[in-house]
Amino acid sequence: MASQLEWRMSDSWDDYADDWDANENARTYADCAFASLIMHLGIQGPEWQQRRILDFGCGTGLLTEKLGPLVEQVIAVDTSQKMIDRLVEKQLANVVPVCVNFDDDHDRELASGLTGFDLIVASSVCSFLPDYEATLVLLAKSLNAGGHFVQWDWLQATGEGDGLSVNRVVDAIGKAGLNCVHAGEAFTLATGQGEAPVLIGVAANVDKN
Ligand SMILES: C[S@@+](CC[C@H](N)C(=O)[O-])C[C@H]1O[C@@H](n2cnc3c(N)ncnc32)[C@H](O)[C@@H]1O
Numbered sequence: 001m002a003s004q005l006e007w008r009m010s011d012s013w014d015d016y017a018d019d020w021d022a023n024e025n026a027r028t029y030a031d032c033a034f035a036s037l038i039m040h041l042g043i044q045g046p047e048w049q050q051r052r053i054l055d056f057g058c059g060t061g062l063l064t065e066k067l068g069p070l071v072e073q074v075i076a077v078d079t080s081q082k083m084i085d086r087l088v089e090k091q092l093a094n095v096v097p098v099c100v101n102f103d104d105d106h107d108r109e110l111a112s113g114l115t116g117f118d119l120i121v122a123s124s125v126c127s128f129l130p131d132y133e134a135t136l137v138l139l140a141k142s143l144n145a146g147g148h149f150v151q152w153d154w155l156q157a158t159g160e161g162d163g164l165s166v167n168r169v170v171d172a173i174g175k176a177g178l179n180c181v182h183a184g185e186a187f188t189l190a191t192g193q194g195e196a197p198v199l200i201g202v203a204a205n206v207d208k209n
Contacts, residue, residue: 013059017082020060025189029198030062032187033123033152040182040202041148043070043119051118054142056102057125061087061095067121068094075114077102102138103130115142122151124198127164133172140176143205149178155185155197169201178203 154163
């Protein structure tokens with residue numbers, strides 16, 4: 001996976017769908033995200049086999065395919081129809097691919113039905129959203145009590161440029177009414193511009209009972 005600047009040569013994620021799985025960095029990013037998810041939430045326990053996950057911005061399902069075998073169901077959503085098409089072709093058990101835009105009024109009814117999740121993951125998605133903070137408020141409403149939200153994004157080191165800063169992630173999690181469990185660097189990836197750090201944000205929905 002190239003850094004944000006390198007891979008966003010096109011405005012449409014559809015243009016990346018066919019080659020996404022052949023991108024070694026995209027696969028490594030998903031591998032590292034999954035490993036850090038296991039480290040923070042240990043989702044391999046038997047209790048997870050009755051739980052539901054929303055994979056927000058699932059792309060072709062590089063992370064989704066690792067989650068499906070561990071839980072009852074993964075709803076995998078993305079705004080790119082072509083990314084969803086590639087995921088549908090994989091015919092993953094326990095995975096329901098849905099092309100939907102949580103931020104679009106036209107999709108509001110469909111999106112509002114996507115609720116009751118024990119875990120929402122967003123791997124390399126939030127820094128591309130037009131309004132990350134507002135979308136996180138919407139996603140938080142889809143979490144069950146005691147559920148978690150986990151995101152990974154390029155770490156914005158200087159407060160400017162691509163990616164998200166740890167402070168912005170912590171603030172957004174708080175504004176969404178979630179409890180920040182952890183935020184910081186998770187791993188680094190080799191890119192054309194050198195080693196690029198990736199942050200993880202882990203939040204818990206502790207307020208609802
Ligand atoms: C860098 S790719 C990551 C894909 C996948 N999570 C992975 O790690 O391979 C970003 C994905 O976010 C999706 N995306 C962008 N904006 C979105 C939005 N508002 N809602 C859902 N998905 C979105 C894109 O279509 C694209 O598939």
